[in-house]
Amino acid sequence: MYGNPSRESPDRRVRRTRRAVHQALVELILEKGYDAVTVTDLINRADVGRSTFYAHFTDKQDVLFGNLDELSDLLHLVPAAKPDKLFAFSLPMFEHLHEQRRLARALLGRRGGSAVMARAEQIMADVVRGELLAALPQGSRPPPSLDLVVTCAVGAFMALMRKWADGELAATPAEMDAAFRAVVTPGVEAVLAAHRGR
């Protein structure tokens, strides 16, 4: 109701309030997990009036997705994928995640709730699907199992991201990328080749 939800709010107070709430959510997620965080927790930690909160956000989830925007660049650094190399987004993604590990741990880990992961999965599925279609001969009908293949690849990648965010995997971005590619690429390329040569 109050502030402009776009990039730059004209009023400094609005920016201050928004930032305080966003940061409070990240802190609280890391402490108690997303589900256990209440709006009351948020406004106490952010030191913001209750009515102020509801003037800016509709929900707890609204704050979450607001934070997600700060990671959205992360998910959109995928556009110029070279058609000759599948899953080109993999390494940059893991590197970006490593730089933003605090935020990534809060939003992508188990404690972060499933909403963010669900949205990320959606975006990734679209990207991967586009990559695979581009790797097929133009105009050829895509194989009916395309969605299954996409689901496998995205599922593997998301699982790596989540476990890494939870600190269950001690690996460098390069190692994460190498493992993902080593497991998934051969099978996917075999499927593509089989479909081409038919």
Added chain:
Amino acid sequence: MYGNPSRESPDRRVRRTRRAVHQALVELILEKGYDAVTVTDLINRADVGRSTFYAHFTDKQDVLFGNLDELSDLLHLVPAAKPDKLFAFSLPMFEHLHEQRRLARALLGRRGGSAVMARAEQIMADVVRGELLAALPQGSRPPPSLDLVVTCAVGAFMALMRKWADGELAATPAEMDAAFRAVVTPGVEAVLAAHRGR
């Protein structure tokens, strides 16, 4: 507090109450999604007194895990995996899921909350890890990337299960199994072979 949580309760009333609540939860999950289901909903649908509910279950989640036991056989039909064929559990799992699709949809789909999927992932990871270790030369030190490979394979499998449970994939159990195997097996075997020949 009241009944015996083991298989056969001596008192018919206990069995009736438990079954009613379990079934009510499945229905309500399919209608509103797990998160939106309240204990009040449960006791209304099951036609059970409030105090009775809390005499049998501590939580909403307690009911969920009770239902999970009915699917646990499903997750444990994996023990006698042939060492020469990786991911032998895949096809039987998809078949079992297909028979129990109502329950599977409620518990494994997006509407079912993440608790069940998390537990299933844990179990599956142990199984897959065991399979891969068995496929390596005895006594050889497992590769440091083993956990990464396991995570990829399990992640792909879980993603297939979840999307199928949500009705987003129209495929037979055989097709699901074929796709999973086609995507994941080549890469996994290549990793194993590379580690053996070193």
Added chain:
DNA sequence: CTTGCTCCGAACAATCTGTTCAGTTCTAAA
């Protein structure tokens, strides 16, 4: 100084949770 935002904080109804208890109904075994 005045106008127009934004924020505060208290109060509010509504919902949900988990517990308690006195009283009723049913079960299983004698």
Added chain:
DNA sequence: TTTAGAACTGAACAGATTGTTCGGAGCAAG
């Protein structure tokens, strides 16, 4: 069939949480 006891009922309760409302206060630009 009888009976002791286990299980269920229903209502009431305190405590938490949510989302809304409203009068008043702070602050910045014109």
